[in-house]
Amino acid sequence: MKQVAELVGASKQYKSGDDIITALDRTTLSINKNELTLILGPSGSGKTTLISLLGCVIYPTEGDIIILGKSTAELSPNELAKLRLEHIGFVFQNFNLIQPLNALENVMLPLRLMGCSRIEARERACEALAKVGLQDRMNNLPKMLSGGQQQRVAIARALVTDPSMILCDEPTAALDKDSISRVMDELRLLSQKGKAIVIVTHDERLREYADRVIYVSNGIATETPPEDHIV
Numbered sequence: 001m002k003q004v005a006e007l008v009g010a011s012k013q014y015k016s017g018d019d020i021i022t023a024l025d026r027t028t029l030s031i032n033k034n035e036l037t038l039i040l041g042p043s044g045s046g047k048t049t050l051i052s053l054l055g056c057v058i059y060p061t062e063g064d065i066i067i068l069g070k071s072t073a074e075l076s077p078n079e080l081a082k083l084r085l086e087h088i089g090f091v092f093q094n095f096n097l098i099q100p101l102n103a104l105e106n107v108m109l110p111l112r113l114m115g116c117s118r119i120e121a122r123e124r125a126c127e128a129l130a131k132v133g134l135q136d137r138m139n140n141l142p143k144m145l146s147g148g149q150q151q152r153v154a155i156a157r158a159l160v161t162d163p164s165m166i167l168c169d170e171p172t173a174a175l176d177k178d179s180i181s182r183v184m185d186e187l188r189l190l191s192q193k194g195k196a197i198v199i200v201t202h203d204e205r206l207r208e209y210a211d212r213v214i215y216v217s218n219g220i221a222t223e224t225p226p227e228d229h230i231v
């Protein structure tokens with residue numbers, strides 16, 4: 001099955017006092033393996049809401065989220081947490097590494113949470129760090145690494161559990177130009193090896209790495225640039 005995640009008529013509304021804010025209008029789309037999908041849109045357009053629905057971090061107001069062919073509508077918060085741990089990796093703008101842990105220990109963490117033995121977690125974390133070219137920096141604390149290297153540790157941590165999909169929220173926003181291309185090359189390589197990679201950004205330059213672009217404007221997601229989209 002090429003679809004890893006599907007939104008089926010999924011929307012998200014928030015209550016703000018007496019007002020109802022539609023953060024994302026009813027949306028139907030699928031995210032596929034072997035594809036790097038860019039979610040592009042201005043601030044406040046609904047990108048984080050869209051990626052949070054795909055990552056089963058929030059429940060939709062209407063519609064359903066399907067992960068690997070299975071509906072998530074009836075799952076409890078604990079069941080969703082298990083599904084996220086097993087099938088979805090997350091990469092954040094500010095890396096979210098645990099400062100007192102070195103690179104290897106940061107990457108081992110999700111495996112330890114899944115109940116892997118220390119020996120197995122260590123072996124798999126070493127492999128993941130080698131995949132992003134950081135085998136020589138395993139014992140470094142995050143503060144001893146550049147922004148680009150920290151983001152590559154975060155990518156290793158996201159891929160160490162072998163998830164089907166990796167969701168990245170503004171992964172290059174804190175990086176310089178050289179680090180951006182290195183991180184994007186790593187993410188593109190992962191998509192070519194079979195992962196579904198989803199990147200939320202407002203950085204138009206990342207389009208050159210994408211197989212597909214989803215534009216979000218005023219809570220509406222489309223695959224054709226909206227009329228107000230400025231390139």
Ligand SMILES: Nc1ncnc2c1ncn2[C@@H]1O[C@H](COP(=O)(O)OP(=O)(O)OP(=O)(O)O)[C@@H](O)[C@H]1O
Nearest residue numbers: 014016021022023042043044045046047048049050
């Ligand atoms: N928890 C919430 N409660 C109320 N309104 C919210 C909540 N989360 C998001 N919104 C609103 O929903 C809309 C879409 O927000 P969202 O965070 O998805 O946009 P975004 O495109 O990711 O923005 P940014 O690029 O600034 O992070 C915005 O108007 C926002 O204020």
